[in-house]
Amino acid sequence: MSKSYQIAVIPGDGTGPEVIREALKVLHAVAPTESLHMECVHFDLGGERYLRTGEVLPPGTVEELTAFDAILLGAIGHPGVKPGILEKGLLLELRFQLDQYINLRPVILYPGVDTPLKDKGPDDVNFVIVRENTEGLYAGAGGFLRKGTPFEVAVQESVNTRMGVERCVRYAFDCCRRRNQKKKLTLCGKTNVLTYASDLWQRTFDEVAAEYPGIGTDYANVDAICMWMVKNPEWFDTIVTDNMFGDIITDLGAMIQGGMGIAAGGNINPAGVSMFEPIGGSAPKYTGKNIINPLAAIAAVQMMLDHMEEYDAAKRVEDGIRKVVAQDIKSLSAGAMGYSTSEVGDLVAKYVS
Ligand code: IPM
Ligand code: MN
Numbered sequence: 001m002s003k004s005y006q007i008a009v010i011p012g013d014g015t016g017p018e019v020i021r022e023a024l025k026v027l028h029a030v031a032p033t034e035s036l037h038m039e040c041v042h043f044d045l046g047g048e049r050y051l052r053t054g055e056v057l058p059p060g061t062v063e064e065l066t067a068f069d070a071i072l073l074g075a076i077g078h079p080g081v082k083p084g085i086l087e088k089g090l091l092l093e094l095r096f097q098l099d100q101y102i103n104l105r106p107v108i109l110y111p112g113v114d115t116p117l118k119d120k121g122p123d124d125v126n127f128v129i130v131r132e133n134t135e136g137l138y139a140g141a142g143g144f145l146r147k148g149t150p151f152e153v154a155v156q157e158s159v160n161t162r163m164g165v166e167r168c169v170r171y172a173f174d175c176c177r178r179r180n181q182k183k184k185l186t187l188c189g190k191t192n193v194l195t196y197a198s199d200l201w202q203r204t205f206d207e208v209a210a211e212y213p214g215i216g217t218d219y220a221n222v223d224a225i226c227m228w229m230v231k232n233p234e235w236f237d238t239i240v241t242d243n244m245f246g247d248i249i250t251d252l253g254a255m256i257q258g259g260m261g262i263a264a265g266g267n268i269n270p271a272g273v274s275m276f277e278p279i280g281g282s283a284p285k286y287t288g289k290n291i292i293n294p295l296a297a298i299a300a301v302q303m304m305l306d307h308m309e310e311y312d313a314a315k316r317v318e319d320g321i322r323k324v325v326a327q328d329i330k331s332l333s334a335g336a337m338g339y340s341t342s343e344v345g346d347l348v349a350k351y352v353s
Contacts, residue, residue: 004037005308008068008273012046013086014282015292016074022294022345023072023301026317029349030305034313041068047078047086047282056089062097070304071275074297075282088140095133100267100274101164102171103131103246104303107233107253107263112326115256120233125256127236128179130172131246133267135164136197138243160197160242165204171270172240173212182237185209186218188225188245201242226252254279261293261332262325264300266307274307276300283334291335294345295321320351 009024011017024040031038043061050056065071076091077083094100109115109125117125139159146152169187176185187205189198202219209217220228222245228235229252241249254263260280267275278296286292298321305314324347330338337344 002035002037003310004039005069006067007038007040007304008043008065008071009040010043010045010071010073012074012076012282013048013078014075014284014287016046016076016282018288018290018292018341019278019294019297020072020074022341022348023297025345025349026298026320026352027301027305030313030316030320030352033316033353034310036310036313040072045090046076047081050078050081050086056086057093062094065094065098066273068273069308071273072297072300072304073275073277075278075280077282077284079284092138094275095267098267098269098273098275099134100269100272101132101134101167102266102268102270103133103243103250104175104266104268105129105131105246105250105253105263105279106303107236107250107257109257110262110322110325113258113262113332115258117230117233117256120256124234126181127233127253128175128238129246129250129253130168130175130238130240131250132164132168132240132242133246134243135159135161136243158194158197158242158244160200162200162204165201166208169201169205169208169240171268172238173208173215176215176238177212179238182216183214184216184218184237185212186220186225186236186239188220188222188239188241188249190222190245191219192221197242205240222249225249229253229256250279258325258332260296261334261337262295262299262321264296264303266300266303268307274304276304276307286334289335290340290342291337292341293329293332293334293337294341295324295332295348298345298348316352317348320348323351324348 011020137158141157142155191198302317
């Protein structure tokens with residue numbers, strides 16, 4: 001029986017449209033093999049639109065997006081737009097308004113991919129980071145006092161609600177159980193200094209842990225986790241953390257799995273519409289050159305299919321990525337792949353169909 005999905009596509013800025021083109025090529029190649037029909041609707045959002053019309057997230061857009069099965073996002077960020085306008089006004093606004101309270105970032109080193117970690121291989125780097133995606137320092141709480149004067153004060157508060165922390169922690173335990181690997185969930189915080197926020201996280205974590213007797217628990221301070229991710233990445237299975245720490249350690253994670261060329265993430269609302277993206281950003285210096293690596297966007301498609309419970313299609317895409325990195329491309333870096341952006345898309349599309 002054929003199944004139909006409606007996908008909202010936001011190519012966005014910089015190299016976003018180039019990598020999304022390849023991601024959709026792969027999506028449309030894999031869909032018929034599993035009798036899936038993918039209906040994609042493009043949304044013109046991002047820096048160009050903002051510069052043209054002054055609109056970042058026009059009224060009604062979020063409501064429109066909620067009607068889709070998933071969202072595929074290219075990149076947000078434009079050199080001609082002041083930092084923060086698009087990132088906060090579009091990307092964070094979508095995460096918040098769509099209540100995508102999980103930012104899920106797998107850190108997997110595929111065979112054939114170079115990692116900067118000496119003596120570490122695919123068996124050592126295989127974990128997932130569950131980042132809270134709607135609270136913490138990202139909540140936008142705080143403000144200025146006497147701005148622009150010699151006496152100015154800037155306060156930026158980290159907002160941690162019991163509800164927000166608990167739903168994230170629960171998701172992480174479920175995720176760890178589903179992975180069924182080392183069955184270990186590590187909480188990443190800063191209990192030795194942030195004695196309010198990290199205390200709430202630790203207590204919630206311990207309480208929820210009691211409901212998951214099959215999952216071992218562990219704790220690491222965020223600074224130490226940066227150290228261990230480099231020195232002993234094989235210790236990790238699932239890591240759960242707040243928004244800001246998660247932002248930082250997922251970039252570190254991306255590097256040890258081979259770089260931004262392959263790193264993807266999902267902004268997940270388990271009960272709503274989720275959004276999948278390559279995490280590398282808009283890479284203005286590579287824009288329009290057909291040299292950027294599209295694998296991260298293709299990995300975002302894999303995550304999207306997985307999220308929609310199209311496991312066979314997701315597996316085909318994963319196998320296609322594994323094949324292209326093992327057999328074909330020389331490097332994951334833009335301009336050094338030995339193939340163009342569109343050729344890498346063609347190869348994966350061939351492998352999945
Ligand atoms: C990410 C990005 C965003 C974040 C920026 C672009 C706002 O770095 O998805 O990790 O900080 O969350
Ligand atoms: Mn980031």
